[in-house]
Amino acid sequence: MAPLLPARASRSRTFLRRAVIALAIGHGALHLIGVVKAIAPAAVPQLREPVGPPAAAAWSTAALLCVAGGVLLARRDPRWWAAAAAGALLSQGLVVVRWSDTWAATAPNAVLLLAAGCGWARDGRLGLRARFARRVEQVAPPADGRAVVDRDLAHLPLPVQRYLRRVGVVGAAHVHTMDARLRGQIRADAAKPWMPFTARQVNTFTAAPSRFFLLDATMAGVPVDVLHEYTGHAARMRGRLASVVPLFDARGRELTRSETVTLFNDMCVLAPATLVDAAVSWHTLDDRHVRATWSTGGEAITAELVFDADGDLVDFASDDRMRASADGRTFTRLPWSTPLSRFRGIRGLRLPTYGEARWRTPDGDLVYLEIEIVDVRYNVDHRAVVGAGGEITLKQPTVAH
Structure with missing residues (x-):
């Protein structure tokens, strides 16, 4: 592609x-x-x-x-x-x-x-990349090699069951960690130019989930680093121009709630096998629409999942995510959605490889993110292993799809 x-x-x-x-x-x-x-x-x-x-x-x-x-x-x-x-x-x-x-x-x-x-x-050690690396190198999946079987889906709504079977999670491993490579473009609003980027994201899906997202963007030819951290049921988002000049440093309850929505979106889109084990309250609206409420860390966020006639997840919408200001100090609650398309096989699963992120503003829909999924790996043991010669490698995946 x-x-x-x-x-x-x-x-x-x-x-x-x-x-x-x-x-x-x-x-x-x-x-x-x-x-x-x-x-x-x-x-x-x-x-x-x-x-x-x-x-x-x-x-x-x-x-x-x-x-x-x-x-x-x-x-x-x-x-x-x-x-x-x-x-x-x-x-x-x-x-x-x-x-x-x-x-x-x-x-x-x-x-x-x-x-x-x-x-x-x-x-260097104080850079956002070094912090991302330190976070990631501690990520290890539980020693659980169980595969998802058909009866594991029985408690889920029929549209979700159909979706997971179409994705191919039955017969694959239960997912505990995820490592994704992404690329795309992002902008602050419709009046701002697009900033192309590449990104790497590592998640854990446990009782205390985590999400580490490192974005390498370019603004007017100048590099921009952005690091999202969600850990310990708290979120922080920082951006630096040329890795030096602070652009924003956001944190607090509003950001944590917003990142909780994003983490649930990751589960539904990038790691759908996690829905088998997640603490989600489901409500079927019809054969193509399901409302989900996910609870974690004192937050309970709600989203609507939209499926097409074939069973693919084609949209995810939530009113619980907030749009941050340019300096990350204020937040505005707006309807948020992520239309999805271009489905293909990635490591044995059928996943969307293109998506958008949209805010529904008083002036109309704002597409502020276009993203392509390049690769996704699951249950990778990221703990660093230092060899006799000083080289650093990662442990092999506990389970590979």
């Missing part, structure tokens, strides 16, 4: 990444001029002062550090920024010592330091 979006999101991020790689490697290579000056002084008349062995060693070290930063970034190693920053700082020290000959190198050093700072904010 073709991507939902043109490659503008990836193109923008790829361009920035390649520009930094080129700067780091190219700038590092230029430092070899100092080494050449030490070996053959007449070959580099641009450097008027002689370069002795200690200075040549410093020039070569700066070159190696800058080049290492570029190579590590090319290899997508999250530690690239440390080498690049060290190389730029050492380089600038050499510039200060030989200012009259090398002052022009201040500009690339400043740019490289800025990029390294953004890299540290993005991939």
Whole structure:
């Protein structure tokens, strides 16, 4: 299936990444001029002062550090920024010592330091990605390899039973954790431009469920990080521009209730096998409409599930979700829905691969999210295992669909 979006999101991020790689490697290579000056002084008349062995060693070290930063970034190693920053700082020290000959190198050093700072904010321990990784690496499913059998569906309304059978949950494992890869575009309102994104989401479905959602968006060519956390029956949502500038930091009862709706939507759409075990109160409206009330953590949220003639879930609607303001400080209750389409097989289950999220505003419906489901895995043990060489891997799935 073709991507939902043109490659503008990836193109923008790829361009920035390649520009930094080129700067780091190219700038590092230029430092070899100092080494050449030490070996053959007449070959580099641009450097008027002689370069002795200690200075040549410093020039070569700066070159190696800058080049290492570029190579590590090319290899997508999250530690690239440390080498690049060290190389730029050492380089600038050499510039200060030989200012009259090398002052022009201040500009690339400043740019490289800025990029390294953004890299540290993005991939360093205080970044949202690092927090997401720490959360996820503790996720492990219970040691339960039971498969869903037909009688497990007997307590569910007939439209839900038909849906779960059509999805293919009978014969598959009971679902306790979920790891999804997503992509799409999002906007604040109809007057704002779309921001393309990729995302990764990890959920647990237990008595105390959790949801960790990391979104990597692009706004006017600048990266935006957004992290949703729902754990301990409390939610928090943070966004940062270029991984550094805070955009919003939302939390509180309104957000928690809204994220509870989102978590139930995940269960219905991305992990429908969880409906077999969930504490849901069902009310059949007709053969294509069911009202569900899900209770968890002191919250009881209600949604209406809409099915088509074939039994596919084609919409999910709730009045219990709230629209956050741009700064995440205020919330407005609005009807919310997620129309679904483009069903296909993913890891043995029939799932929708395209969806929208809509607010019903006084001015009409606002589609603020278009999303494509790329992949979903279930019951993955995310606990990190550190090998003898220091490499980090994940345990194998307890149960694979």
